[in-house]
Amino acid sequence: xxxxxxxxxxxxxxxxxxxxxxxxxxxxxxxxxxxxxxxxxxxxxxxxxxxxxxxxxxxxxxxxxxxxxxxxxxxxxxxxxxxxxxxxxxxxxxxxxxxxxxxxxxxx
Amino acid sequence: xxxxxxxxxxxxxxxxxxxxxxxxxxxxxxxxxxxxxxxxxxxxxxxxxxxxxxxxxxxxxxxxxxxxxxxxxxxxxxxxxxxxxxxxxxxxxxxxxxxxxxxxxxxxxxxxxxxxxx
Numbered sequence: 001x002x003x004x005x006x007x008x009x010x011x012x013x014x015x016x017x018x019x020x021x022x023x024x025x026x027x028x029x030x031x032x033x034x035x036x037x038x039x040x041x042x043x044x045x046x047x048x049x050x051x052x053x054x055x056x057x058x059x060x061x062x063x064x065x066x067x068x069x070x071x072x073x074x075x076x077x078x079x080x081x082x083x084x085x086x087x088x089x090x091x092x093x094x095x096x097x098x099x100x101x102x103x104x105x106x107x108x
Numbered sequence: 109x110x111x112x113x114x115x116x117x118x119x120x121x122x123x124x125x126x127x128x129x130x131x132x133x134x135x136x137x138x139x140x141x142x143x144x145x146x147x148x149x150x151x152x153x154x155x156x157x158x159x160x161x162x163x164x165x166x167x168x169x170x171x172x173x174x175x176x177x178x179x180x181x182x183x184x185x186x187x188x189x190x191x192x193x194x195x196x197x198x199x200x201x202x203x204x205x206x207x208x209x210x211x212x213x214x215x216x217x218x219x220x221x222x223x224x225x226x
Contacts, residue, residue, distance in 0.1 A: 044216075086153050
Protein backbone atom coordinates (compact mmCIF):
# COMPACT_ATOMS: atom_id res chain seq x y z
CA UNK A 1 0.00 0.00 0.00
CA UNK A 2 1.02 3.58 -0.61
CA UNK A 3 2.90 5.41 2.15
CA UNK A 4 3.80 8.98 2.99
CA UNK A 5 6.98 9.31 5.02
CA UNK A 6 7.51 11.97 7.68
CA UNK A 7 10.27 12.35 10.27
CA UNK A 8 8.99 11.24 13.68
CA UNK A 9 10.14 14.41 15.39
CA UNK A 10 11.47 17.91 14.83
CA UNK A 11 12.73 20.17 17.60
CA UNK A 12 13.41 23.90 17.40
CA UNK A 13 13.82 26.81 19.78
CA UNK A 14 11.29 29.64 19.81
CA UNK A 15 11.86 32.06 16.97
CA UNK A 16 13.70 29.53 14.82
CA UNK A 17 12.44 27.92 11.63
CA UNK A 18 10.94 24.44 11.64
CA UNK A 19 10.79 22.36 8.48
CA UNK A 20 8.70 19.22 8.33
CA UNK A 21 9.00 17.02 5.26
CA UNK A 22 6.63 14.53 3.67
CA UNK A 23 7.84 12.14 0.98
CA UNK A 24 5.89 9.93 -1.38
CA UNK A 25 6.19 8.68 -4.93
CA UNK A 26 2.86 10.15 -6.02
CA UNK A 27 3.41 13.63 -4.62
CA UNK A 28 4.43 14.83 -8.06
CA UNK A 29 0.90 13.97 -9.24
CA UNK A 30 -1.31 14.94 -6.31
CA UNK A 31 -1.68 17.85 -3.95
CA UNK A 32 -0.58 17.64 -0.33
CA UNK A 33 -2.42 18.95 2.70
CA UNK A 34 -1.10 19.56 6.21
CA UNK A 35 -2.86 19.38 9.56
CA UNK A 36 -1.79 20.03 13.10
CA UNK A 37 -3.18 18.01 15.96
CA UNK A 38 -2.91 19.02 19.58
CA UNK A 39 -3.77 16.61 22.43
CA UNK A 40 -7.47 16.52 23.08
CA UNK A 41 -8.31 18.65 20.06
CA UNK A 42 -9.48 17.95 16.54
CA UNK A 43 -7.05 18.27 13.62
CA UNK A 44 -6.74 21.68 12.00
CA UNK A 45 -6.00 22.21 8.30
CA UNK A 46 -2.94 24.48 8.00
CA UNK A 47 -2.04 24.07 4.33
CA UNK A 48 -3.80 22.92 1.14
CA UNK A 49 -2.80 22.60 -2.51
CA UNK A 50 0.81 22.21 -1.32
CA UNK A 51 1.30 25.91 -0.68
CA UNK A 52 -2.03 27.55 0.10
CA UNK A 53 -2.81 28.74 3.60
CA UNK A 54 -6.42 28.64 4.86
CA UNK A 55 -7.84 31.81 6.31
CA UNK A 56 -6.95 32.18 9.97
CA UNK A 57 -3.66 30.33 9.69
CA UNK A 58 -0.72 32.62 10.53
CA UNK A 59 1.58 33.78 7.77
CA UNK A 60 4.53 32.07 9.43
CA UNK A 61 3.17 28.81 7.99
CA UNK A 62 4.23 28.13 4.41
CA UNK A 63 4.46 25.16 2.08
CA UNK A 64 6.73 24.11 -0.73
CA UNK A 65 7.13 21.19 -3.06
CA UNK A 66 10.12 19.69 -4.82
CA UNK A 67 9.78 16.42 -6.68
CA UNK A 68 8.50 13.70 -4.41
CA UNK A 69 8.95 15.75 -1.24
CA UNK A 70 6.76 18.49 0.15
CA UNK A 71 7.76 20.66 3.08
CA UNK A 72 5.80 22.54 5.71
CA UNK A 73 7.84 25.45 7.01
CA UNK A 74 7.04 27.35 10.19
CA UNK A 75 9.07 30.54 10.45
CA UNK A 76 9.54 32.19 13.82
CA UNK A 77 8.16 29.21 15.70
CA UNK A 78 6.06 29.98 18.75
CA UNK A 79 5.29 27.81 21.74
CA UNK A 80 1.69 27.41 20.53
CA UNK A 81 2.97 25.68 17.38
CA UNK A 82 3.99 22.64 19.39
CA UNK A 83 1.80 19.83 18.05
CA UNK A 84 1.77 16.76 15.86
CA UNK A 85 1.75 17.56 12.16
CA UNK A 86 0.34 15.24 9.50
CA UNK A 87 0.58 15.39 5.75
CA UNK A 88 -2.19 13.96 3.57
CA UNK A 89 -2.33 13.16 -0.09
CA UNK A 90 -3.85 10.72 -2.56
CA UNK A 91 -2.43 7.33 -3.43
CA UNK A 92 -0.96 6.57 -6.83
CA UNK A 93 -4.37 5.90 -8.36
CA UNK A 94 -5.80 9.11 -6.94
CA UNK A 95 -8.63 7.13 -5.37
CA UNK A 96 -7.79 6.93 -1.68
CA UNK A 97 -6.59 9.43 0.88
CA UNK A 98 -3.43 8.59 2.80
CA UNK A 99 -1.94 10.28 5.86
CA UNK A 100 1.72 10.40 6.74
CA UNK A 101 2.86 8.90 10.02
CA UNK A 102 2.99 12.29 11.71
CA UNK A 103 5.77 14.51 13.03
CA UNK A 104 5.93 15.72 16.60
CA UNK A 105 7.10 19.32 16.66
CA UNK A 106 8.70 20.22 19.96
CA UNK A 107 9.40 23.84 20.83
CA UNK A 108 12.37 23.79 23.17
CA UNK B 109 -19.80 28.89 10.49
CA UNK B 110 -20.07 25.19 9.75
CA UNK B 111 -19.89 22.86 12.73
CA UNK B 112 -19.83 19.09 12.94
CA UNK B 113 -21.27 17.36 15.99
CA UNK B 114 -20.66 13.64 16.32
CA UNK B 115 -21.91 10.97 18.67
CA UNK B 116 -22.09 7.22 19.17
CA UNK B 117 -21.36 4.37 21.54
CA UNK B 118 -17.96 4.63 23.18
CA UNK B 119 -17.53 1.10 24.53
CA UNK B 120 -17.97 -2.02 22.45
CA UNK B 121 -17.26 -5.71 22.84
CA UNK B 122 -15.30 -7.65 20.21
CA UNK B 123 -17.44 -8.69 17.23
CA UNK B 124 -19.96 -5.89 17.78
CA UNK B 125 -20.68 -3.14 15.27
CA UNK B 126 -19.40 0.40 15.77
CA UNK B 127 -21.95 3.05 14.88
CA UNK B 128 -21.25 6.80 14.82
CA UNK B 129 -23.24 9.73 13.45
CA UNK B 130 -22.08 13.20 12.47
CA UNK B 131 -24.48 16.12 12.11
CA UNK B 132 -23.69 19.16 9.98
CA UNK B 133 -24.82 22.55 11.25
CA UNK B 134 -24.63 25.95 9.65
CA UNK B 135 -23.71 25.16 6.09
CA UNK B 136 -24.56 23.38 2.90
CA UNK B 137 -24.63 19.63 3.19
CA UNK B 138 -24.91 18.75 -0.45
CA UNK B 139 -21.85 20.35 -1.98
CA UNK B 140 -19.02 18.42 -0.35
CA UNK B 141 -17.50 15.11 0.57
CA UNK B 142 -17.88 13.79 4.11
CA UNK B 143 -15.12 11.69 5.62
CA UNK B 144 -14.38 9.56 8.64
CA UNK B 145 -10.84 9.38 10.06
CA UNK B 146 -9.50 7.64 13.15
CA UNK B 147 -6.45 7.77 15.40
CA UNK B 148 -5.57 4.70 17.47
CA UNK B 149 -3.82 5.36 20.78
CA UNK B 150 -0.20 6.36 20.20
CA UNK B 151 -0.56 6.11 16.43
CA UNK B 152 -1.20 8.39 13.48
CA UNK B 153 -4.29 9.36 11.55
CA UNK B 154 -5.97 6.79 9.32
CA UNK B 155 -8.54 7.68 6.67
CA UNK B 156 -11.54 5.33 6.86
CA UNK B 157 -13.64 6.48 3.93
CA UNK B 158 -15.93 9.13 2.52
CA UNK B 159 -19.35 9.73 1.01
CA UNK B 160 -20.28 12.39 -1.52
CA UNK B 161 -23.50 14.28 -2.05
CA UNK B 162 -24.96 11.57 -4.25
CA UNK B 163 -24.29 8.89 -1.64
CA UNK B 164 -21.39 7.42 -3.56
CA UNK B 165 -18.74 6.03 -1.23
CA UNK B 166 -15.01 5.32 -1.25
CA UNK B 167 -13.41 3.24 1.46
CA UNK B 168 -9.90 2.56 2.67
CA UNK B 169 -9.07 -0.83 1.10
CA UNK B 170 -7.80 -2.12 4.43
CA UNK B 171 -11.23 -1.60 6.02
CA UNK B 172 -13.54 -1.91 3.02
CA UNK B 173 -15.00 -5.28 3.93
CA UNK B 174 -16.28 -3.97 7.27
CA UNK B 175 -17.16 -0.32 6.62
CA UNK B 176 -20.38 1.37 5.59
CA UNK B 177 -20.71 5.15 5.34
CA UNK B 178 -24.13 6.53 4.58
CA UNK B 179 -25.84 9.85 4.06
CA UNK B 180 -29.06 11.20 5.60
CA UNK B 181 -29.68 14.31 3.56
CA UNK B 182 -33.03 15.08 5.14
CA UNK B 183 -31.34 15.56 8.50
CA UNK B 184 -27.92 16.81 7.32
CA UNK B 185 -26.18 13.82 8.82
CA UNK B 186 -23.81 11.08 7.78
CA UNK B 187 -22.93 7.90 9.57
CA UNK B 188 -20.21 5.30 9.99
CA UNK B 189 -20.72 1.63 10.68
CA UNK B 190 -17.76 -0.69 11.24
CA UNK B 191 -18.63 -4.32 11.78
CA UNK B 192 -16.87 -7.12 13.65
CA UNK B 193 -14.72 -4.78 15.72
CA UNK B 194 -11.63 -5.92 17.57
CA UNK B 195 -9.26 -4.24 20.00
CA UNK B 196 -7.36 -2.93 16.96
CA UNK B 197 -10.35 -0.70 16.20
CA UNK B 198 -9.93 1.17 19.50
CA UNK B 199 -9.34 4.78 18.48
CA UNK B 200 -10.56 8.34 18.47
CA UNK B 201 -12.90 8.64 15.50
CA UNK B 202 -13.39 11.95 13.71
CA UNK B 203 -15.84 13.09 11.08
CA UNK B 204 -14.73 15.81 8.69
CA UNK B 205 -15.86 17.90 5.74
CA UNK B 206 -13.73 17.40 2.66
CA UNK B 207 -13.90 20.34 0.30
CA UNK B 208 -12.77 18.20 -2.58
CA UNK B 209 -9.62 17.68 -4.54
CA UNK B 210 -7.08 20.34 -3.74
CA UNK B 211 -8.76 21.86 -0.74
CA UNK B 212 -8.49 19.39 2.14
CA UNK B 213 -10.59 18.66 5.19
CA UNK B 214 -11.41 22.03 6.64
CA UNK B 215 -13.96 21.29 9.36
CA UNK B 216 -13.74 18.43 11.85
CA UNK B 217 -15.97 16.98 14.52
CA UNK B 218 -14.86 16.96 18.12
CA UNK B 219 -13.85 13.30 18.04
CA UNK B 220 -15.36 10.27 19.72
CA UNK B 221 -13.29 7.82 21.73
CA UNK B 222 -14.27 4.25 20.96
CA UNK B 223 -12.88 1.43 23.07
CA UNK B 224 -13.24 -2.22 22.15
CA UNK B 225 -12.82 -4.49 25.14
CA UNK B 226 -14.30 -7.71 26.40
